[in-house]
Amino acid sequence: MRSVSIIGTGLTKFGEHWDKSFRELIAEAGVKAIESAKIEGKTIEAIYGGCMASGRLIGQEHIGALIADQLGLNPIPSTRVEAACASGGVALRSGILAISSGTYDIVAVGGIEKMTEVSTEAASFALGGAGDQETELFHGATFPSLYALMARRHMEEFGTTEEQMAMCSVQAHKNGVNNPHSQFQREITVEDVMQSGYVASPLKLLDCSPITDGAATLILCETEKAKKMGLENAVEIIASTQASDSLALTGRKSLTEMAATKIAVKEAYEKTKLEPKDIDLVELHDCFSIANILAIEDLGFFKKGEGGKAVEKGKTSLNSEISVNPSGGLKCGHPVGATGVKQAIEIFEQLNGTAGKRQVKNAKIGMAHNVGGSGATAVIHIMKKT
């Protein structure tokens, strides 16, 4: 199978973009990526774009064609992929498969979401479409309450505390301060989190990722071609795996683990012959603080039930045992369709040693972990510097 590398990246600032439209965000990230790859736009042969809920958020579907249009890249094929908050990761995987198939050598992968055009309430209902509309959302269970159920169960089974969850948010903000694309540029304390209002007990406002606008773009290239082009900053994608689980929490065997994450990461480890200890940094899906704890366990960095304590002991902070979310993670901005692509961009930066103050020392291998809904889709990518 043909290998695929990332050769260029483009990212908008994550935040509330009152002065930029969905289309302008696509154009900004896309043009930056093309410039970064030092290629001409016309060498791109296909586009895959991840976007979750543009229909309900801005009244627009057919996002693949829109992206090609905005970037002046017609008539190349351009396809939208949707997997809720994993849309970006699944779009990346689609781009990889398209190159692996031999159909294309150079592909652009984008992720986009403009979430502030509607009320927070409307956005919340749109996001609820990532879960089970019939058995969850219809009955009022939006995402904070679904993750609250998981948090409560984790506390019950393993003694995880609200303070440990709060520390996930504190660490995220600490990293985010050094990320110019982060939505939040300030540190917070455990006390800040504990004193923020309950959204769905035990989750408080600062346990939750924000509503965000943003776009991200990657340029992918077949690895041998990238070498021939002399692209020294190319980062090879050595595993791309994906798994599914029941859409609703009621279908799960356990509320304290995400089966799809475990299955996808197991396949990725097998494929690369790597173990958790070989991973220098991970950009994981911390849509809520409890999701951070679940992920570091399910990805194999810590034993099940020991995630909370690991965070408390600082084992997931920058340049510790495993550097978790040097970008600041979803906690510092989560434009749902863009998140999976942005995770890959952070790893590209880290492996190239260009991450500035948030640089993970001697980073050779990075992992991206993107989740859709309450865990019904999980996508894993492992990358290394070639």
Add this chain to the structure above:
Amino acid sequence: MRSVSIIGTGLTKFGEHWDKSFRELIAEAGVKAIESAKIEGKTIEAIYGGCMASGRLIGQEHIGALIADQLGLNPIPSTRVEAACASGGVALRSGILAISSGTYDIVAVGGIEKMTEVSTEAASFALGGAGDQETELFHGATFPSLYALMARRHMEEFGTTEEQMAMCSVQAHKNGVNNPHSQFQREITVEDVMQSGYVASPLKLLDCSPITDGAATLILCETEKAKKMGLENAVEIIASTQASDSLALTGRKSLTEMAATKIAVKEAYEKTKLEPKDIDLVELHDCFSIANILAIEDLGFFKKGEGGKAVEKGKTSLNSEISVNPSGGLKCGHPVGATGVKQAIEIFEQLNGTAGKRQVKNAKIGMAHNVGGSGATAVIHIMKKT
């Protein structure tokens, strides 16, 4: 590149399914396809599902995970693809690329839309998201009016008449009568069309495809593996191409041709070394009668401007010069996300000689032509009996 064949199909009746949910339609088509392929469900390695507007139509996104869930196929990867009314065709192409890449041998491709859960007005606005929300839909230009502009221009440039367009609908209904999955089971006359009310002049009610619920599923298999399995009804997909155009009509050089269709079909002809005369039947994207005329020209069956006359002379009826839409086409049911998959199912039936009263005699090679929006996405598949 590894070749891909269709080895099984499943289709629900197209129509207004007041007694079946979105999920039940998925399950019905999926189970039929698995039974048809004579495989066990657990041999399926991945799913690609086309769906356009489930967010706005039924409040549900994350359709990939939902499909895997409904079919009991967790934890395999399951991905939703969206390209407006070309969602099904693009999902098929995604499944083909995934097998071509060597990642999978057997993949299920589904298409689904449940359009009757909301008012016709709300459905119309949801469908409007296939065009340009900012320059078209926002100003009231829903799809009948966009295609009406194309029809009016075709009449002006080439003398195409409303009666010729009406004949497209008459032919579609004539074929649809013999399709048990068709939404309409009755013939209509040119007079019926002419006397139906204007929706957007010159297009009348019976020039338009209907609002439809329905689901369709294909089982794809790597061609050599299908041969080894002794699957005699396998149909090989010998070309899969896709192209993009501007989202809005204002971006087009011409209103009387679809550039994306022309580019995609040219590539498909080149790849297969076939010419229009080699195609025995085509399932083309007749969302409106004028779209039928545009397509038979753009696909190369007739010269530009001569499509209306060709229809009038019966050159596109069953077993004539080119058998157009033996299934009855979109005119006899258009659940947007399912349409592209259903087109491939009709070709599978025709090439296997199992299409009953609507059988195209001696059919060896078939083409599917699926369009998104007013032509911003076009997908072509050419299939032959192996």
